[in-house]
Amino acid sequence: MPYRPMPELATPRAPQRGLLHRQGNADMYAWLFMRVSGVLLVVLIFGHLFVNLVSGRGIQAIDFAFVAGKWANPLWQLWDLIMLWLAMAHGTNGVRTIINDYAERPGARLGFKIVLYGSAALVVILGTLVIFTFNPCPPSSPADLLPSFCNG
Amino acid sequence: MPERPAGTLYRGREGMWSWLAHRVTGFLIFFFLLVHVLDTSLVRISPETYNSIIGSYKNPVMGLAEAGLVAAVVFHAFNGIRVILVDFWAKGPKYQRTMLWIVIGLFVVTMAGFLPRHLAHVFGGQ
Numbered sequence: 156m157p158y159r160p161m162p163e164l165a166t167p168r169a170p171q172r173g174l175l176h177r178q179g180n181a182d183m184y185a186w187l188f189m190r191v192s193g194v195l196l197v198v199l200i201f202g203h204l205f206v207n208l209v210s211g212r213g214i215q216a217i218d219f220a221f222v223a224g225k226w227a228n229p230l231w232q233l234w235d236l237i238m239l240w241l242a243m244a245h246g247t248n249g250v251r252t253i254i255n256d257y258a259e260r261p262g263a264r265l266g267f268k269i270v271l272y273g274s275a276a277l278v279v280i281l282g283t284l285v286i287f288t289f290n291p292c293p294p295s296s297p298a299d300l301l302p303s304f305c306n307g
Numbered sequence: 308m309p310e311r312p313a314g315t316l317y318r319g320r321e322g323m324w325s326w327l328a329h330r331v332t333g334f335l336i337f338f339f340l341l342v343h344v345l346d347t348s349l350v351r352i353s354p355e356t357y358n359s360i361i362g363s364y365k366n367p368v369m370g371l372a373e374a375g376l377v378a379a380v381v382f383h384a385f386n387g388i389r390v391i392l393v394d395f396w397a398k399g400p401k402y403q404r405t406m407l408w409i410v411i412g413l414f415v416v417t418m419a420g421f422l423p424r425h426l427a428h429v430f431g432g433q
C-alpha cells in the first residue's frame with residue numbers, strides 16, 4: 156500500500172461550531188454525568204435498600220413512624236434528597252437516550268420528551284417538597300401511629 | 308429516508324444481551340421511582356393514609372415484585388460499574404467479557420444473600 160498521510164484536522168476533538176451546533180459538548184457532559192452519578196447512586200441506593208429492606212424487620216417495619224424516625228435525622232433527609240435528584244436526573248437522561256433510539260418521527264420524539272421532562276420535573280419538585288415540609292408529629296393524629304419521640 | 312428503523316439490536320454476543328438488560332432494567336427502575344416518590348408523598352397527607360397504602364403492599368405478590376426490583380437494581384448497578392470501567396480503565400476493553408462474568412457472579416452472590424432474608428420477612432411475617 157502506498158503511504159498516505161493522515162488528513163490534517165486542526166483540533167479533531169473540538170466541539171463543532173456554528174449556528175446549528177450551539178449545543179457544544181452537551182452530549183459529552185451527559186455521558187460523563189451518567190458515569191459520575193452512577194458511581195454515587197450505587198452507594199446511595201444500596202444504603203437505602205439495606206436500611207429499609209434488609210436490616211431489622213425489613214419491609215414489615217415500614218410505616219409512618221419508620222419514615223418519621225428517619226427524616227427526623229438531617230443526614231437521612233440529605234441522603235434521600237441527593238438520591239432523589241441524582242436518580243431522577245440519571246434516569247431521565249437515560250430514558251431520553253432510549254427515546255432518541257426508538258422514536259424516529261420528530262413529532263413523536265418531541266411528544267415523548269415533553270411527557271418525560273414534565274413528569275420528571277413534577278416528581279422532583281414533589282419529592283423535594285415532601286422531604287422539606289415533612290412533619291413527624293402531625294397534630295391530632297393517633298399517638299400509636301407516630302414515632303415515640305412525639306409523646307415526650 | 309427508511310420507513311422503519313433498522314432496529315437497535317446488533318448481532319453481538321454477550322455484549323448485546325448485557326446492553327439490552329442494562330437498558331430494560333434502567334427503564335423499569337425509572338418507572339418504579341416515579342411511583343415510589345408518589346406513594347412516599349402520602350406521608351404528607353396523614354399517617355393513616357400512608358400506612359394503609361404501604362400496608363396494602365405487604366403481601367407475597369408485592370414481596371416478590373420487590374425482589375424483582377432489587378434484582379434489577381443490583382444487575383444495573385454492577386453492570387453500570389463494568390461499563391464505567393470499560394470506558395475509563397485502560398485495560399477495561401480487554402477484560403470487558405471477563406468483567407461481565409464477574410458481574411454475573413457478584414449478582415448471584417448478592418441475591419443469594421438478599422433473597423432468603425427478604426423472603427423470610429415477606430412470608431415469615433416478622
Ligand code: HEM
Pocket residue numbers: 200203204207208214217221222225231235236238239240242281282283285286336340343344347348373376380
Ligand atoms: C422495595 C424497595 C424499596 C423500599 C421498601 C423503599 C422504601 C422507602 C421509604 C420507606 C422511603 C421513605 C423515606 C426513607 O425511608 O428514607 C423511601 C424514600 C425514597 N426512596 Fe425508596 N425504597 C425502595 C427502593 C428504592 C429505589 C430502588 C430507589 C431509587 C431508584 C429509591 C429511592 C427513594 C427516594 C428518592 C426516596 C425519597 C422520596 C421523597 O423525596 O419523597 N427507593 N423509600
Ligand code: HEM
Pocket residue numbers: 189190192193194196197200242243245246247248249250252253326329330332333334336337340380383384385387388390391
Ligand atoms: C445503582 C447505580 C447505577 C449505576 C452504577 C448506573 C450506571 C449507568 C451507566 C454507566 C449508564 C450508561 C450506559 C451507557 O452509556 O451505555 C446507565 C444508563 C442508564 N441508567 Fe443507570 N445506573 C445506576 C442507577 C440507575 C437508576 C436508579 C436508574 C433509574 C432511575 C437508571 C436508569 C438508567 C437508564 C434508563 C439508562 C439508559 C440505558 C440505555 O441508554 O441503554 N440507572 N446507568
